[in-house]
Amino acid sequence: MAFPKRVRLVEVGPRDGLQNEPNPIDTATKLELIDRLGAAGIGYIEAASFVSPKWVPQMADHREVMTGLTRRQGVTYAALTPNLKGLEAALECGVEEVAVFGAASEAFSQKNINCSVAESLERFAPVLERAREAKVRVRGYVSCVLGCPYEGEIAPAKVAEVSKALFDMGCYEVSLGDTIGVGTPLAAKRMIEAVSRDIPMEKLAAHFHDTYGQALANLYAVLEEGISVVDSSVAGLGGCPYAKGASGNVASEDVVYLLNGLGIDTGIDLDKLAETGTWITQTIGRPNRSKVGVALAAK
Numbered sequence: 001m002a003f004p005k006r007v008r009l010v011e012v013g014p015r016d017g018l019q020n021e022p023n024p025i026d027t028a029t030k031l032e033l034i035d036r037l038g039a040a041g042i043g044y045i046e047a048a049s050f051v052s053p054k055w056v057p058q059m060a061d062h063r064e065v066m067t068g069l070t071r072r073q074g075v076t077y078a079a080l081t082p083n084l085k086g087l088e089a090a091l092e093c094g095v096e097e098v099a100v101f102g103a104a105s106e107a108f109s110q111k112n113i114n115c116s117v118a119e120s121l122e123r124f125a126p127v128l129e130r131a132r133e134a135k136v137r138v139r140g141y142v143s144c145v146l147g148c149p150y151e152g153e154i155a156p157a158k159v160a161e162v163s164k165a166l167f168d169m170g171c172y173e174v175s176l177g178d179t180i181g182v183g184t185p186l187a188a189k190r191m192i193e194a195v196s197r198d199i200p201m202e203k204l205a206a207h208f209h210d211t212y213g214q215a216l217a218n219l220y221a222v223l224e225e226g227i228s229v230v231d232s233s234v235a236g237l238g239g240c241p242y243a244k245g246a247s248g249n250v251a252s253e254d255v256v257y258l259l260n261g262l263g264i265d266t267g268i269d270l271d272k273l274a275e276t277g278t279w280i281t282q283t284i285g286r287p288n289r290s291k292v293g294v295a296l297a298a299k
């Protein structure tokens, strides 16, 4: 299969990138990050997470973030909403798009959202119904698509089953998360093949973490299969608080560099994106995990 002509980047840095940071990051820094990402030409930014502050303290200022951001034309600002409570709060803040997040692993589902996979799907159904009423689109995440920190290997058939349930429920796109970055290209291809038997390829997104240094290789493999939506995080920030050892998402700068090299359009200004990566890592005192970001900063 040929590479897609255009790839849409979903920037998850302000949410996935920051959610696991142990020290509180002030709202102003989060807002500046979101603004800089928009200025770099990113068209979709996951800005906040309406989850319990007891579970994820770093996302406790979700209301301030969602109402404080300066909306740029052409940019979608989205938020995670695990249940109706989260969705109602997000709607009050004028959210344009939300995401529910499930898993292909029972153990991970329990640790992350305190319920089984089946219970999570029951919980999401009214979220989708209410979002439809409010004319807000819902994205669906499936975690642990290439392995689970608690259960180990995950069968592609299980990933396909949960993805189909989310899609059938009304999620317009399903993002497939290699939460702990254990996947390798062949496994990623097999998983995408299984899921795309039930869901059109253009409705799927790849959400890869780089824990084992495989994220770009995995992305290349699934781009070849026809994936055209990629989740990434500026400077490779990130990791799920309920997946021990999970490190950052694939770095947005590295993804854009790869896509530029393949002649695939993203509409993103790589220099501005790399400057944002340098700025945020210096501001929060983290190493920059984007090789491209570090290389450009050294020029």
Ligand SMILES: CC(C)(COP(=O)([O-])OP(=O)([O-])OC[C@H]1O[C@@H](n2cnc3c(N)ncnc32)[C@H](O)[C@@H]1OP(=O)([O-])[O-])[C@@H](O)C(=O)NCCC(=O)NCCSC(=O)C[C@@](C)(O)CC(=O)[O-]
Pocket (backbone or CB within 6 Å): 016, 019, 049, 050, 051, 052, 053, 055, 056, 082, 083, 085, 086, 087, 101, 112, 113, 114, 141, 142, 143, 144, 177, 178, 179, 207, 239, 240, 241, 242
């Ligand atoms: C889902 C719950 C809330 C269930 O948590 P629970 O304890 O089962 O829920 P509950 O309904 O019994 O409520 C317990 C308390 O939480 C409150 N609560 C309940 N809901 C909300 C809400 N929406 N917003 C704010 N507060 C809420 C609720 O009001 C109550 O407060 P209390 O009475 O104790 O003071 C909890 O487990 C939770 O917040 N989990 C969050 C987990 C999370 O955010 N994980 C990271 C995101 S997922 C991820 O990173 C993976 C992904 C997407 O990137 C893809 C990948 O890489 O794989």
